[in-house]
Amino acid sequence: xxxxxxxxxxxxxxxxxxxxxxxxxxxxxxxxxxxxxxxxxxxxxxxxxxxxxxxxxxxxxxxxxxxxxxxxxxxxxxxxxxxxxxxxxxxxxxxxxxxxxxxxxxxxxxxxxxxxxxxxxxxxxxxxxxxxxxxxxxxxxxxxxxxxxxxxxxxxxxxxxxxxxxxxxxxxxxxxxxxxxxxxxxxxxxxxxxxxxxxxxxxxxxxxxxxxxxxxxxxxxxxxxxxxxxxxxxxxxxxxxxxxxxxxxxxxxxxxxxxxxxxxxxxxxxxxxxxxxxxxxxxxxxxxxxxxxxxxxxxxxxxxxxxxxxxxxxxxxxxxxxxxxxxxxxxxxxxxxxxxxxxxxxxxxxxxxxxxxxxxxxxxxxxxxxxxxxxxxxxxxxxxxxxxxxxxxxxxxxxxxxxxxxxxxxxxxxxxxxxxxxxxxxxxxxxxxxxxxxxxxxxxxxxxxxxxxxxxxxxxxxxxxxxxxxxx
Numbered sequence: 001x002x003x004x005x006x007x008x009x010x011x012x013x014x015x016x017x018x019x020x021x022x023x024x025x026x027x028x029x030x031x032x033x034x035x036x037x038x039x040x041x042x043x044x045x046x047x048x049x050x051x052x053x054x055x056x057x058x059x060x061x062x063x064x065x066x067x068x069x070x071x072x073x074x075x076x077x078x079x080x081x082x083x084x085x086x087x088x089x090x091x092x093x094x095x096x097x098x099x100x101x102x103x104x105x106x107x108x109x110x111x112x113x114x115x116x117x118x119x120x121x122x123x124x125x126x127x128x129x130x131x132x133x134x135x136x137x138x139x140x141x142x143x144x145x146x147x148x149x150x151x152x153x154x155x156x157x158x159x160x161x162x163x164x165x166x167x168x169x170x171x172x173x174x175x176x177x178x179x180x181x182x183x184x185x186x187x188x189x190x191x192x193x194x195x196x197x198x199x200x201x202x203x204x205x206x207x208x209x210x211x212x213x214x215x216x217x218x219x220x221x222x223x224x225x226x227x228x229x230x231x232x233x234x235x236x237x238x239x240x241x242x243x244x245x246x247x248x249x250x251x252x253x254x255x256x257x258x259x260x261x262x263x264x265x266x267x268x269x270x271x272x273x274x275x276x277x278x279x280x281x282x283x284x285x286x287x288x289x290x291x292x293x294x295x296x297x298x299x300x301x302x303x304x305x306x307x308x309x310x311x312x313x314x315x316x317x318x319x320x321x322x323x324x325x326x327x328x329x330x331x332x333x334x335x336x337x338x339x340x341x342x343x344x345x346x347x348x349x350x351x352x353x354x355x356x357x358x359x360x361x362x363x364x365x366x367x368x369x370x371x372x373x374x375x376x377x378x379x380x381x382x383x384x385x386x387x388x389x390x391x392x393x394x395x396x397x398x399x400x401x402x403x404x405x406x407x408x409x410x411x412x413x414x415x416x417x418x419x420x421x422x423x424x425x426x427x428x429x430x431x432x433x434x435x436x437x438x439x440x441x442x443x444x445x446x447x448x449x450x451x452x453x454x455x456x457x458x459x460x461x462x463x464x465x466x467x468x469x470x471x472x
Contacts, residue, residue, distance in 0.1 A: 057112040061104055061121050074152060075125055078132035100128055186285035190214050195254055203247065205258035205271070207288070219253055247274070247293050256291040260284065272423045277387075277431050280472065298387070298431065302466045310465040312367060312374065315347055323347050324463060326367050326374040330446060334361040343461070351458040353451035366446035367465065378407075379467045380438040386445045387431050389462040393451070394425040400450040401458070405434040408442035419448075427461060433472055 055063040062073050082089070082097065104121060111117030133152065137145050196202060196216045204210045204218040211218065247253045256279055258271075277298045279291035294301060302309060317323035320338050327349075337352040353361055369378045386405050404419035418434040436443050445465060449458045466472075 053112075058108050060112055060115065061108060061118045061125065064115055064118065074129045074155060075132065078129065078136060081136055082132055096131075097128075100124060181286035183285040183288040186283050186288050186290055187213050189283060189290070190216055190255075190257075193255075200252050200254045202255045202257050203251075203253040205256065207257050207259065210257055218257075219251055247278070254293055255282070256293065258289055260287050260289050273428050276420060276423075277429045298429070298472070301472065302385070302387070302464065306468055306470070308467040310374065310376070310467065312465055313463045315345070317347060320349050323349060326372040327365065327463075328367075328372055330364040330366055330368070330444065332363045333357045334363070336361075336363050336449075346461050349460045351447075351449055351460075353454040353456040355454070361451045363449045364446050365449065366444055367463075368442065368444045374465075378436060378440055378443045380436050380440055383433055383435050383468050383471055384443065384445070385431060385433045385464075385466040385468065385472050387429065387462075387464040387466065388447075388460065389427065389429045390422065390447075390458065390460045391425060391427040392422040392458050393456040395452060396450070396456055396458075397422055397425060400448065402448050403430055403432055404446045404448060405432050406442075406444050406446065407434070407436045407440040409437055409439055410441040411439060422458075427459070431472070435471075 057064075062076060079097075086094065103124070107117055107121060129152075133148065137148060140148075190196065190202065190210070191214050193216075198217075200217075202210065202216060202218045203221065205221045210216075247256075256271075256275065274293075275291055279293050282290045282292045284290075296304070301307070312326050313324050314322060318340060320327070320340050323340055334357040335355040337354050339350045339352070341348050341350055351363065351365070355361075367374050369376060384405055386403060388403050390403075392401055398421045402419045402421040404417055406415050406417035408415050416434075416437060418432055420430055420432050422430070432445075447458065447460070451458075
């Protein structure tokens with residue numbers, strides 16, 4: 001009786017110590033470091049420091065508690081025991097362990113930045129834990145069995161209690177017809193669209209549900225054919241004719257399907273230019289986006305009837321004032337430099353960071369109806385399209401620098417705006433469209449330039465302002 005009581009007390013003490021150690025380890029590994037740049041955290045997922053690249057990265061299948069919990073941790077001591085007693089093992093057991101180790105090493109090295117790849121190891125690793133634990137306890141006395149099972153139970157229970165909410169969120173990410181956020185309207189559109197037939201396809205960006213719930217053909221973005229699209233688009237970056245020819249004519253892709261959250265992952269990739277300039281939005285349904293590739297390129301489309309092109313850019317100018325007479329500074333903090341330069345037949349306006357004022361460099365540059373040589377009435381009720389070809393310094397990409405259309409209604413004293421951020425340091429086209437509210441008393445088209453140092457640049461190669469009754 002006394003021996004049983006001692007065993008119980010020993011097990012409880014071991015469980016308590018284990019829980020305390022787990023709490024310390026969890027809070028240390030899962031703690032997000034303050035001061036790390038957001039872009040680095042987004043780039044590496046949860047891996048914010050070099051030390052965590054090992055714990056949450058390469059060895060994440062064992063220590064990435066935030067995504068995988070601590071269940072896989074149980075395999076480590078059992079693995080050491082198995083290797084020490086390897087000579088006693090049967091060949092099939094050694095072969096099983098070898099295959100598991102090779103798989104773990106491969107995924108740890110190649111797929112450590114995204115926990116979902118390591119999550120594929122969870123079922124087989126859990127099975128390995130049960131197998132090794134059974135082997136270890138086979139010839140042990142009752143006290144050892146009770147202790148080991150108590151510790152395993154405590155670790156598993158702690159894991160569930162600590163991350164039950166995270167598990168719930170992961171479960172909610174599934175896509176099934178019963179979910180309230182299932183894209184039913186979007187799928188109905190795809191299944192009934194007459195222009196998606198045997199000769200036309202959908203360019204699918206990491207959305208496998210498309211193949212389950214539609215009977216249409218798709219080109220997956222990781223397909224070898226799609227890789228050819230990416231390479232050619234990157235090689236001839238910024239050429240809208242290439243994008244249109246590749247998608248529509250060569251590969252027969254009339255639509256592009258992706259999820260809105262993927263925008264940040266493709267922020268600096270060619271896909272953003274395709275969506276912004278070479279496609280028109282068709283539908284957004286519960287976070288999924290569907291775009292249709294234009295029948296004509298953007299620059300050809302604005303030449304069609306129904307689009308009024310307002311001349312604001314002169315190709316024969318030699319100074320900033322001559323190249324774009326309506327352009328003026330709306331507001332500024334600091335001293336900026338403006339230059340005009342030629343690149344082949346193209347004329348450019350180059351803005352340089354200059355000198356800061358009170359530690360701030362900020363410039364709003366642009367155009368306004370009824371001001372300067374843009375002396376025409378505000379097109380209330382119509383769409384304004386601000387089309388710009390520009391490049392910006394690499395470190396300013398997506399960081400407070402953008403182009404924008406805004407209108408002001410004096411009746412309710414409100415501004416309303418649409419904008420898009422500069423997405424790449426390479427020269428490319430950007431499009432912002434907005435329907436101007438009837439009764440607006442101001443309508444402006446703006447470049448927002450907020451450099452960090454005098455070396456930063458914004459180069460503008462072409463500007464077009466187009467007014468139409470319908471969206472582009």
